[in-house]
Amino acid sequence: MAPVFWYRPAGPLLRLLGPLAPGRRLPAAPARLPPVPVISVTSLSLGGTGKTPTVIAIAQRLAMQGRAVHVVTNGPGAPAMVDERHDDPSRVGDEPLLIAAFAPTWIAADPAEGVRAAAEAGAGIVVFDGDLPGAKARVLVEDALRGFGNGYAWPLGPLKRRLSDGLAGADLLVAIGPDRAQAEFAAKWAVRLPCPIAAAHLAPLPTGMDWEGLDVVAFAGIGAPERFFATLKGLGANLVRAQALTDHQDLTPALMTRLENEARSARAQLVTTEKDAVRLPRAFRQKVVSLPVRLELGDWAAFEALLA
Template identity: 50%
Template sequence: MARRAPAFWFRPAGMAATALRPLGAIYAAATARRLARGARARVGVPVLCVGNLNAGGTGKTPVVIAIVQRLLAPGVAVQVVSRGYGGTVTGPLRVDERVHTAAEVGDEPLLLSAFAPVWVSDDRVQGARAAARSGAQVIILDDGFQDPSLHHDLSLVVVDAARGFGNGLCLPAGPLREPVAVGLARADLLLSVGPPQAQAQFQAPPGIPHLRAALQPLKMGHDWTGERILAFAGIGHPEKFFATLRDLGANLVRAEALEDHQTFSPQLLTRLEAEARAYSAQMVTTEKDAVRLPPSFRRKVLTLPVRLQLDDWTVLDAALLRVLAS
């Protein structure tokens, strides 16, 4: 289970961050050594990496879905390769949403498999080769920006506009897997995700094309206005999900922020259902959380899907065309 990010990661460096700064420097040096290993493998198919510099919670999965849908529209055979965080399968294995569970392949691959073929593999090169053999014209690497094994034809770094790069320090002193300047020097595009007010405050580092996008709830014909809701979410930043429900007019009588990728134990599900009944509230969760729920419980819970809306697709479309032509 991934722990929630400490609050001091997103404040100006205080005592806790200062005390951990030497460990952050060691972490950054270890990442740099790993990235310096040898030549990266090519698999004969263009690879687009959607990654981040922060540890979790940047909105990467909706970005992957948006790019998949953008490529599928003109008939491009796109497939996704993921490490399958939280799953037990080492792969390479093609995910089948009718057969596999989140415990086996991870919640993100299971969610993504509803949009395009997804391969789970601890070894990203082997996963990419499996996708290429199965007919992929382009491969989207879900995460893996700091993995040194596979060549990237295009690297897109995703950041939460509200949180930015936090205090600018590396783990465990801050949220970063590597220093911002070092990571963005390898990236082709930077995409900040968040509402206009967050975008206005986010300062993109110079020297890299900067795209902006926001997560918008899908219009499902459901009127949330005034509905009593018990919301629960085990994602990187649950508060964003709760804020979306409030913006839709829902009455959140209970908001349960879980750990990222948290397993739904029988005890937890029993408690959530009992609390919903006591509050006379409808249970609601995210798409990513819903795929981890047991089928019998999932029927009791509404899901609020969100999709990424880019301010302008021009730069990304041009980059995708270059990748497909490579």
Template identity: 50%
Template sequence: MRAPRFWNRPTPGWQAHLLAPLAALYARATAARVARAPDLVPDRPVICLGNLNAGGTGKTPSVIALAEMLKASGTEPAIVSRGYGGTLEGPARVDPTRHSAAEVGDEPLLIAAFAPVWVARNRAEGVRAALAEGAPLVILDDGHQNPAVAKALSVVVVDAAVGFGNGCVIPAGPLREPVSAGLNRADAVLSIGPPEAQAAFRQRWGAEIPGPLLTASLQPLQTGLPLAGLRVLAFAGIGRPEKFFDTLRRERAEILRAVPLGDHQPLTEGLMRRLEHDASSTGAQLVTTEKDAVRLPKSFRQKVMTVPVRLVFDDPAAVRALLEATLSG
């Protein structure tokens, strides 16, 4: 299900006010949950990359970027994910040679190319399993509202173009909890987007951020396949498909059709055949994201062009300093 448009308006409208009583109940339930004592206080650092918004902020590329930075400094992290959309309850280590996205989820399968990944519905059990394998540090993919594991560092990831929407909690807005409550438990905020979006985000939300504000952008990975002038039918089943379409436009691809899909939506043979027919009839190349590509049926993996992106920090030194303080603490 796609998010209602009124969620991302800058201020609450009549729909948000109408749903305010339900939002208050949701916020109260979240507050009660996060106040619980942790089930696990690990003897090694756990870094949580979470969000306040219900999906679509850029956590997956953030996890990959953080893992790569840690590896470059000599620390090999393990990743623990809930494995959204997968059937395995875990804890189980993701093996890309035998696991499918249907089993472990698309995000863990993608991240497993960069670092060891454990999927577990119970995050404390997932962290225990990763630590038992000798991981010196665990990155928790999501879990800011989950108190099961004590965190050494909590970073809230946000899409600068959307910010915290209308500032309201589900169902009146896009948030899992109020902005002030969520940010007061965070050690830093990571805002992702181009400079103009970052400026707008700072103006609207900067005063509410009590800790460091880190910034970054998503940049296409240079694969040697030029996008400029390429006629494409683009499809994406990520939290905010428009981000992918905007990336293609910035790379000067000619988008003949853009197909937004639901986040984690299964890419069935039937759906892919329809998209292939539409692309063929217009002379377009099918293109999608890395996250979607791991869900493609095998018969389509050679037919669809993948456009990978990587997170680029505006101030890598500030991120490294935060990590070093966490590791030394």
């Protein structure tokens, strides 16, 4: 749980000490990247910002243009292509497993080696899920509602790096949220950005499910579970229980049995996110409905300019 003061106006003491906050340690830049264009998709803020849906949307956009796009993410060991049908999320991670449904996806401990493996396998362009110095383009993804919080780096604020350092080299910022939040984000932060802002929002995919008035027990182990619960309410679902889990929390049989019992007692439907669904124990996969969402970008022009 993020400290409340991260998202409140800074007082005198924080204004004094905030600029000294160091932020998190960043991975070293690779000595050399293979000669294939790489788009780095990252976030300056800690916690969930919508980065995974953005990676998927960019990969789909590039594929629609006929480009041979692969995605590379951080993972253990030597580069390995993710098999969405057979790989275990405990080994490859839930996000790579989800992304692999939309584009060839690789995990690698060494980003440069992952990009090289993708290029050797036929990638003409790579989307890297994370910060990768030396990439052709660097896309930041931020939650428009939270913005950059108090504007300071960890541990005195929600940013991985000091704001000026984190924004340096950004080519595009994708701000995700409703129109009002977009306007407030632009009013507060646009003057400090070295790049254009592209407004986007997460929209639920129509699945044929009638959510209006449906009693649900919802659970989510993502960076911002409140967004998922708000989406369900917006569709008309009645949240009997909204269980926020930690990001990537293990969906153990014990946890799932407890939630199943709650849903049965309330005659409610178990519902989770698409990302959590890939981690469900096999015995529960037919008992839980997932609600997929996709990133919708209002205008792709600023992104297309990065590829020129």
